Amino acid sequence: MRSLISLQGLSIKTSSDGRSLTSDVNISLIEGEALGIVGESGSGKTLTALSILGLLPRGVEVASGEISFNGENLLSIDPERLREIRGKEISMVYQDPMTALNPVMTVGNQLLEVLDCHNHDVKDPESHVKQSLIEVGIPDPDRALKSYPHEFSGGMRQRVVIAMSLLLSPKLLIADEPTTALDVTIQRQILSLVSKQRSRRQMSMLWITHDLGVVANLVDRVAVMYAGRIVEVGTTKQIFNSPQHPYTQGLLASLPVASSHRKNRLASIPGVPPKPWLVGQSCSFADRCQFAQKSCRERLPLLDTRGTKSVACFYPIASSI
Amino acid sequence: MKRERTWINYYLQSTSGIVGAVLVLIMITLSLISAFSLAPHDPLEQNPMDALQGPSGTYWFGTDQFGRDIFSRSIDGMRRSLSVALLSVGLATLFGVTLGVVGGYLGRWIDNIVVRASDVIFAFPAILLALAIVNSLGNSWIDTSIAIAIVYTPIFIRVARGPVLSVKEMDYIKSARVLGYSSPRILGRHILPNVFAPVVVQVALSLSWAILTESGLSFLGLGTQPPDASLGLMVSEAQALAAFAWWSLAFPSIFITIVVIGLNLVGDGLRDALDPARRSTS
Numbered sequence: 001m002r003s004l005i006s007l008q009g010l011s012i013k014t015s016s017d018g019r020s021l022t023s024d025v026n027i028s029l030i031e032g033e034a035l036g037i038v039g040e041s042g043s044g045k046t047l048t049a050l051s052i053l054g055l056l057p058r059g060v061e062v063a064s065g066e067i068s069f070n071g072e073n074l075l076s077i078d079p080e081r082l083r084e085i086r087g088k089e090i091s092m093v094y095q096d097p098m099t100a101l102n103p104v105m106t107v108g109n110q111l112l113e114v115l116d117c118h119n120h121d122v123k124d125p126e127s128h129v130k131q132s133l134i135e136v137g138i139p140d141p142d143r144a145l146k147s148y149p150h151e152f153s154g155g156m157r158q159r160v161v162i163a164m165s166l167l168l169s170p171k172l173l174i175a176d177e178p179t180t181a182l183d184v185t186i187q188r189q190i191l192s193l194v195s196k197q198r199s200r201r202q203m204s205m206l207w208i209t210h211d212l213g214v215v216a217n218l219v220d221r222v223a224v225m226y227a228g229r230i231v232e233v234g235t236t237k238q239i240f241n242s243p244q245h246p247y248t249q250g251l252l253a254s255l256p257v258a259s260s261h262r263k264n265r266l267a268s269i270p271g272v273p274p275k276p277w278l279v280g281q282s283c284s285f286a287d288r289c290q291f292a293q294k295s296c297r298e299r300l301p302l303l304d305t306r307g308t309k310s311v312a313c314f315y316p317i318a319s320s321i
Numbered sequence: 322m323k324r325e326r327t328w329i330n331y332y333l334q335s336t337s338g339i340v341g342a343v344l345v346l347i348m349i350t351l352s353l354i355s356a357f358s359l360a361p362h363d364p365l366e367q368n369p370m371d372a373l374q375g376p377s378g379t380y381w382f383g384t385d386q387f388g389r390d391i392f393s394r395s396i397d398g399m400r401r402s403l404s405v406a407l408l409s410v411g412l413a414t415l416f417g418v419t420l421g422v423v424g425g426y427l428g429r430w431i432d433n434i435v436v437r438a439s440d441v442i443f444a445f446p447a448i449l450l451a452l453a454i455v456n457s458l459g460n461s462w463i464d465t466s467i468a469i470a471i472v473y474t475p476i477f478i479r480v481a482r483g484p485v486l487s488v489k490e491m492d493y494i495k496s497a498r499v500l501g502y503s504s505p506r507i508l509g510r511h512i513l514p515n516v517f518a519p520v521v522v523q524v525a526l527s528l529s530w531a532i533l534t535e536s537g538l539s540f541l542g543l544g545t546q547p548p549d550a551s552l553g554l555m556v557s558e559a560q561a562l563a564a565f566a567w568w569s570l571a572f573p574s575i576f577i578t579i580v581v582i583g584l585n586l587v588g589d590g591l592r593d594a595l596d597p598a599r600r601s602t603s
Contacts, residue, residue: 055498055499085501088501092496100496101493102515113502117501150597164500
């Protein structure tokens with residue numbers, strides 16, 4: 001099946017001194033598929049997402065690789081066309097709903113602005129916008145349209161942000177930890193809302209998070225990033241049931257379990273992740289890995305990009321439990 | 322369904338804002354009376370026979386040492402002060418906001434130049450710098466306005482640049498880019514409105530400072546020249562007379578005070594009315 005978006009061998013570096021921030025990232029998504037990218041802060045997951053939209057921060061650039069979306073190469077595309085794609089075909093939701101809406105503009109105007117900007121041909125923009133608020137579960141949409149963002153709670157704002165990003169029915173939604181700033185119950189609601197909208201619209205989704213628990217029931221596949229590389233990728237079931245990379249296993253082991261005994265301390269992975277540009281030709285996880293051998297420090301384990309399940313490890317943990 | 326409320330509705334809820342607006346409107350009306358030569362007397366007409374008379378039915382605010390009507394001179398001075406204030410603050414706002422927004426949004430070397438240049442101007446005490454500029458430009462009211470505009474431009478640069486710097490890093494500007502908005506649209510529709518409120522407040526406050534600066538310059542002998550009337554000049558001339566003709570000093574001073582207080586109250590009222598987050602508490 002043809003992929004909607006594919007990133008091939010994507011490497012991102014700082015422009016000034018060429019420090020490598022992500023290396024050789026391969027991701028591909030078919031239409032309607034949801035992929036979770038899981039990793040710690042600094043693992044390069046957000047940069048990977050931003051590179052898709054051509055919105056890498058100043059001083060950071062794509063050094064090599066390819067990003068193609070619907071057959072178009074996003075790295076060499078005309079800027080005007082890229083601007084058209086943003087919002088209309090690829091949309092993004094940010095982490096902090098408190099700053100994601102313009103405080104001096106009413107919610108209604110901000111939603112209409114999206115339509116206006118893309119010269120969207122809707123017969124009745126007002127009711128289209130209202131409908132979008134109803135879809136994300138905002139009570140009293142008439143009042144909401146006339147309200148300013150500060151009149152909403154964080155969860156409600158995130159709903160508005162989601163309504164905004166879904167307004168033009170994008171084919172791909174990139175979500176950069178949109179539930180991190182919310183409390184757990186609201187988090188649940190937002191996750192189920194997104195799930196529902198995704199299946200209704202047959203939309204693809206790239207969900208970036210540091211929390212494996214969040215993606216468990218949300219995405220079809222999971223890619224685990226570590227120090228700028230994808231170390232393991234597989235279906236959600238495979239990743240959760242039989243993690244093969246010691247890092248993935250470590251992450252899973254550090255998830256709190258409700259039934260566990262109080263006296264059992266939460267498992268943790270010793271040490272801190274290395275700077276991606278200091279890793280060189282060795283396994284980036286070797287220093288923290290209990291299974292590491294000599295060869296782990298001499299060669300770079302590579303991901304097999306052919307199958308659905310792949311792990312970048314010389315000594316993967318046996319998959320059958 | 323509640324009627325949609327504009328910032329004017331919110332402004333009118335504040336008593337001090339209304340008082341300020343009324344004071345300013347009175348002063349503007351008086352200036353207009355003077356501008357259309359409707360004052361009870363010619364502000365320049367000397368009547369030696371009536372010199373230094375106290376307030377009366379003929380001379381409401383009394384007369385000065387040349388027998389000129391202080392009320393007519395006061396409103397004429399108010400007209401001149403307000404003209405200078407409007408022109409100078411208008412220029413300062415135009416240049417300051419443009420430079421501040423462009424510098425803040427584009428950053429890099431453009432921003433550097435803008436900030437360094439305004440630092441240089443900031444380094445001088447305002448009144449000294451204005452004195453120096455008036456000295457080199459001349460004494461007309463336009464020269465005075467330009468001098469005051471130069472002194473106040475850096476303030477507007479800072480007032481406009483600050484919000485631009487913080488706002489452009491906000492997620493809603495990032496998401497504006499993600500949603501495919503063009504740079505002019507982001508700047509005009511999403512960043513500028515965030516700058517609007519502080520700038521409007523700054524305009525109101527700067528008008529009162531500009532009036533004080535103009536008065537100060539005239540008081541020091543620059544700016545408005547005799548026999549023309551200016552509030553500052555009148556205070557300066559009345560100094561020697563204050564001991565036995567209190568009205569010659571009191572009324573121009575009261576006019577300055579009223580307009581400055583009025584503009585300050587208007588500034589405060591606007592600040593509260595223009596910020597959506599402050600409104601909900603009122």
